[in-house]
Amino acid sequence: xxxxxxxxxxxxxxxxxxxxxxxxxxxxxxxxxxxxxxxxxxxxxxxxxxxxxxxxxxxxxxxxxxxxxxxxxxxxxxxxxxxxxxxxxxxxxxxxxxxxxxxxxxxxxxxxxxxxxxxxxxxxxxxxxxxxxxxxxxxxxxxxxxxxxxxxxxxxxxxxxxxxxxxxxxxxxxxxxxxxxxxxxxxxxxxxxxxxxxxxxxxxxxxxxxxxxxxxxxxxxxxxxxxxxxxxxxxxxxxxxxxxxxxxxxxxxxxxxxxxxxxxxxxxxxxxxxxxxxxxxxxxxxxxxxxxxxxxxxxxxxxxxxxxxxxxxxxxxxxxxxxxxxxxxxxxxxxxxxxxxxxxxxxxxxxxx
Amino acid sequence: xxxxxxxxxxxxxxxxxxxxxxxxxxxxxxxxxxxxxxxxxxxxxxxxxxxxxxxxxxxxxxxxxxxxxxxxxxxxxxxxxxxxxxxxxxxxxxxxxxxxxxxxxxxxxxxxxxxxxxxxxxxxxxxxxxxxxxxxxxxxxxxxxxxxxxxxxxxxxxxxxxxxxxxxxxxxxxxxxxxxxxxxxxxxxxxxxxxxxxxxxxxxxxxxxxxxxxxxxxxxxxxxxxxxxxxxxxxxxxxxxxxxxxxxxxxxxxxxxxxxxxxxxxxxxxxxxxxxxxxxxxxxxxxxxxxxxxxxxxxxxxxxxxxxxxxxxxxxxxxxxxxxxxxxxxxxxxxxxxxxxxxxxxxxxxxxx
DNA sequence: CTGTTAGCGCCTTCAG
DNA sequence: CTGAAGGCGCTAACAG
Numbered sequence: 001x002x003x004x005x006x007x008x009x010x011x012x013x014x015x016x017x018x019x020x021x022x023x024x025x026x027x028x029x030x031x032x033x034x035x036x037x038x039x040x041x042x043x044x045x046x047x048x049x050x051x052x053x054x055x056x057x058x059x060x061x062x063x064x065x066x067x068x069x070x071x072x073x074x075x076x077x078x079x080x081x082x083x084x085x086x087x088x089x090x091x092x093x094x095x096x097x098x099x100x101x102x103x104x105x106x107x108x109x110x111x112x113x114x115x116x117x118x119x120x121x122x123x124x125x126x127x128x129x130x131x132x133x134x135x136x137x138x139x140x141x142x143x144x145x146x147x148x149x150x151x152x153x154x155x156x157x158x159x160x161x162x163x164x165x166x167x168x169x170x171x172x173x174x175x176x177x178x179x180x181x182x183x184x185x186x187x188x189x190x191x192x193x194x195x196x197x198x199x200x201x202x203x204x205x206x207x208x209x210x211x212x213x214x215x216x217x218x219x220x221x222x223x224x225x226x227x228x229x230x231x232x233x234x235x236x237x238x239x240x241x242x243x244x245x246x247x248x249x250x251x252x253x254x255x256x257x258x259x260x261x262x263x264x265x266x267x268x269x270x271x272x273x274x275x276x277x278x279x280x281x282x283x284x285x286x287x288x289x290x291x292x293x294x295x296x297x298x299x300x301x302x303x304x305x306x307x308x309x310x311x312x313x314x315x316x317x318x319x320x321x322x323x324x325x326x327x328x329x330x331x332x333x334x335x336x337x338x339x340x341x342x343x344x345x346x347x348x349x350x351x352x353x
Numbered sequence: 354x355x356x357x358x359x360x361x362x363x364x365x366x367x368x369x370x371x372x373x374x375x376x377x378x379x380x381x382x383x384x385x386x387x388x389x390x391x392x393x394x395x396x397x398x399x400x401x402x403x404x405x406x407x408x409x410x411x412x413x414x415x416x417x418x419x420x421x422x423x424x425x426x427x428x429x430x431x432x433x434x435x436x437x438x439x440x441x442x443x444x445x446x447x448x449x450x451x452x453x454x455x456x457x458x459x460x461x462x463x464x465x466x467x468x469x470x471x472x473x474x475x476x477x478x479x480x481x482x483x484x485x486x487x488x489x490x491x492x493x494x495x496x497x498x499x500x501x502x503x504x505x506x507x508x509x510x511x512x513x514x515x516x517x518x519x520x521x522x523x524x525x526x527x528x529x530x531x532x533x534x535x536x537x538x539x540x541x542x543x544x545x546x547x548x549x550x551x552x553x554x555x556x557x558x559x560x561x562x563x564x565x566x567x568x569x570x571x572x573x574x575x576x577x578x579x580x581x582x583x584x585x586x587x588x589x590x591x592x593x594x595x596x597x598x599x600x601x602x603x604x605x606x607x608x609x610x611x612x613x614x615x616x617x618x619x620x621x622x623x624x625x626x627x628x629x630x631x632x633x634x635x636x637x638x639x640x641x642x643x644x645x646x647x648x649x650x651x652x653x654x655x656x657x658x659x660x661x662x663x664x665x666x667x668x669x670x671x672x673x674x675x676x677x678x679x680x681x682x683x684x685x686x687x688x689x690x691x692x693x694x695x696x697x698x699x700x701x702x703x704x705x706x
Numbered sequence: 707c708t709g710t711t712a713g714c715g716c717c718t719t720c721a722g
Numbered sequence: 723c724t725g726a727a728g729g730c731g732c733t734a735a736c737a738g
Contacts, residue, residue: 008417011731022709027733035707052499057475059415059731063714064361068411070476077441081634084437088430091458100472103456105444119453122410123423146405230634262638281434281583282635285615364715375725380717388723412715416730
């Protein structure tokens with residue numbers, strides 16, 4: 001089974017022989033060049049069909065100056081809806097230009113990230129779109145310089161001289177926090193995956209700024225980070241909500257955090273005002289529907305592909321740095337009721353002198 | 354910006370010259386062959402680093418018998434969580450074998466599907482994992498024969514002689530429906546994307562079988578199909594639930610259908626018993642938590658990669674056809690209250706003579 | 707409009 | 723353990 005005794009694939013030479021023309025004429029035909037005698041063209045077409053000839057793009061692209069028509073995309077994890085949506089919009093934009101996408105997940109592992117880039121360079125991708133891990137290997141800036149065309153996504157990195165597209169994380173973090181403050185919350189928890197990520201950190205800065213602007217003091221005990229899964233988040237939130245600790249509201253700084261906080265609410269049978277970051281499909285389905293701040297993933301993907309394509313086409317202008325605006329999707333969760341807790345928190349949280 | 358004036362990449366010949374050895378010795382070194390003088394090896398390593406040499410895999414793979422170390426995956430849409438999870442598990446299994454994944458979305462478009470396969474053959478992928486559209490172009494079986502190694506996923510197709518992995522859709526559909534029947538529902542709606550899909554159709558057959566076994570008659574008016582998005586589903590469900598039509602419960606035959614039904618519930622402010630097909634991240638978060646029947650996507654991805662790898666390694670045994678068992682995740686939604694509606698439906702539904 | 711020649715970067719004989 | 727010659731499938735000159 002599985003195809004016949006592995007017949008050797010027909011080559012252009014075979015086609016040329018069958019069609020009684022020279023190799024080069026077949027090449028011209030296959031490459032869609034116009035100046036070909038229709039009669040000969042028909043003969044070639046016939047031979048191609050009969051022999052099931054398929055052009056070998058690998059062979060066609062080894063010559064310097066030729067392109068592989070391949071673009072690499074390195075993200076953290078395709079299974080994360082944020083990245084799968086991104087992948088999709090990049091693929092869409094690339095397809096329009098006839099390019100294929102080699103997508104790979106780094107899983108935030110610096111070593112794997114480096115290895116993937118090397119593999120993609122070995123494939124001679126025409127360009128690379130990359131979401132770098134928070135702590136790439138020290139050789140990363142040098143490696144990046146080897147990439148013919150590069151666009152950095154989502155997380156800004158000023159050690160790399162390349163186009164970049166990020167979201168307005170600080171602005172978004174501010175907006176999210178203001179929403180919660182506006183609902184009367186004073187003790188607002190910040191839940192993020194890792195403050196080492198520039199995105200989460202930006203949102204955290206926004207959070208701090210909004211608190212300060214409202215005259216509220218930030219309590220480090222209300223910050224959850226260093227969590228990798230929504231179950232981690234759920235556990236951490238459950239712990240934070242132990243009796244005696246007053247938490248008025250939650251700012252969940254990415255979709256993973258949102259899911260984790262909601263899981264904790266479900267488990268504890270409670271609810272608090274919450275604003276999430278990054279929209280997610282079920283945000284409108286849960287009770288109450290979750291208000292979120294987000295950037296347009298579709299824009300990010302599409303524009304990164306456009307920037308890359310321009311570079312591949314030889315654009316040599318200085319690096320572009322796009323910042324996508326944060327938009328707020330008001331649903332209901334930011335103004336859920338805040339339980340009144342007159343008793344002072346019994347925690348050791350005021351550790352600052 | 355964007356790398357310096359496009360310096361030509363170093364080739365093996367350059368490395369050989371710099372290291373004062375022959376081309377072939379460099380080749381041996383790069384390919385990890387053991388019989389190399391350590392002193393010479395060190396000299397080569399030095400030259401490689403100095404010249405930033407990167408092996409050109411495209412050039413290495415044009416020789417017949419050589420592999421591209423590339424595998425293609427064609428799915429319907431990466432942004433769909435079912436497929437992104439699948440992509441992830443395939444990528445994981447492939448990475449262990451050092452292969453890279455070329456993933457592409459067909460969007461259920463037969464023409465695009467054919468085009469993608471052709472593109473992947475032109476890249477000389479070592480193998481292909483494919484979720485075929487419901488109505489592929491007529492040439493598909495012939496095209497499939499050109500693929501060196503092929504695994505068909507999710508939707509069974511007996512016109513193709515290749516390994517396949519599908520879920521037990523009939524069994525799963527039966528189980529889902531039985532759950533609803535067991536909760537006292539008699540008029541159970543079936544919501545599927547398209548009955549032309551073998552998966553949805555299998556689940557539908559299971560639904561019919563379970564109804565028959567329970568002595569219930571299937572009402573065609575309770576079947577929703579031909580919907581492409583969860584918003585379509587929401588609209589259709591909203592319409593189905595118009596006054597006068599009694600619907601006791603919903604069987605949502607894929608994740609898109611589940612989301613659509615839940616949206617409709619939210620919009621109408623009602624609830625009915627529901628069982629979904631395919632698990633989804635927020636299933637446990639909505640109220641009530643959604644009971645689902647599903648197959649292990651991780652298994653499907655991993656095993657398909659394993660089958661493919663075996664074929665690539667020369668396995669010539671007859672095609673394997675795996676059927677993954679359906680598992681039920683009991684949450685709460687299958688026994689939501691059924692509103693009592695004593696008044697007979699006023700619809701023209703009993704069109705069967 | 708077509709064919710000949712050379713060579714891309716690498717790997718495979720087969721000698722040394 | 724190393725090297726020289728030849729060729730993979732294709733495209734770029736440069737003739738005819």
